[in-house]
Amino acid sequence: MTGLNSTRRCVLCNEVSGQHALSTLLSIPLPVHRVLIEDEDFLVLRDICPLIPGHYLLISREHLCSFGDLPATKHKTFSQFKLYAADMIGRRFARPILFEHGSRIGSMAAGACVEHAHIHLIPVSGAPVTLWMEEFGDVKTCTDPAAPSSVVSSEDYLFYEDDQGVGSIVLNPSPRVPHQFIRRQMGQHLDIPDWNWKTVFRLPDSAPLSSGRGPDSGNENDRRS
Ligand SMILES: [Zn+2]
Numbered sequence: 001m002t003g004l005n006s007t008r009r010c011v012l013c014n015e016v017s018g019q020h021a022l023s024t025l026l027s028i029p030l031p032v033h034r035v036l037i038e039d040e041d042f043l044v045l046r047d048i049c050p051l052i053p054g055h056y057l058l059i060s061r062e063h064l065c066s067f068g069d070l071p072a073t074k075h076k077t078f079s080q081f082k083l084y085a086a087d088m089i090g091r092r093f094a095r096p097i098l099f100e101h102g103s104r105i106g107s108m109a110a111g112a113c114v115e116h117a118h119i120h121l122i123p124v125s126g127a128p129v130t131l132w133m134e135e136f137g138d139v140k141t142c143t144d145p146a147a148p149s150s151v152v153s154s155e156d157y158l159f160y161e162d163d164q165g166v167g168s169i170v171l172n173p174s175p176r177v178p179h180q181f182i183r184r185q186m187g188q189h190l191d192i193p194d195w196n197w198k199t200v201f202r203l204p205d206s207a208p209l210s211s212g213r214g215p216d217s218g219n220e221n222d223r224r225s
């Protein structure tokens, strides 16, 4: 698989820089207002393949593997930006839940789809996300508004924040989290049982993303065993 991992090839760095290579590759017409909000450190982008309207991604401008790698000096602005993003989506759609497959460099044991920090925000209610997470270890409540950045050191993690702003985290998830686990579970919760980004976009099998990984994509070859 070619490296979507390095900064130079990272699809989210590419989006941040305004080149939109992935959108172009997939022939997705870019929405006029794809960027919901941004500041010098973070952006909220409309998900390139949303599960439902109002599905956004909060990403770092800097190429970090996950928000666990965010420097402590940025924790406060991160917590403010995260809250502001949830408020914005809440006003336009419904109060979102947030989650991150927090994989760390080299391990990717938390099921992230790309090695660039991104939190999914989805205006959905009633999804039993903490129950799903229990499969991978103790689910701890975290009340710090700068979570997950402030509550992890070097571990992989699964992070979830409900629509009331209550955070939950599993550190060092075990067994290894399947690729896109929470997102896939969410697809099932939303009655999209066989959600597959190639089907959604009718992407020919010969398309150059041969790894089957795009940001926020499902991968039919990567089901849980
Ligand atoms: Zn990147």
Ligand SMILES: [Zn+2]
Pocket (backbone or CB within 6 Å): 112, 113, 114, 118, 215, 216, 217
């Ligand atoms: Zn993702």
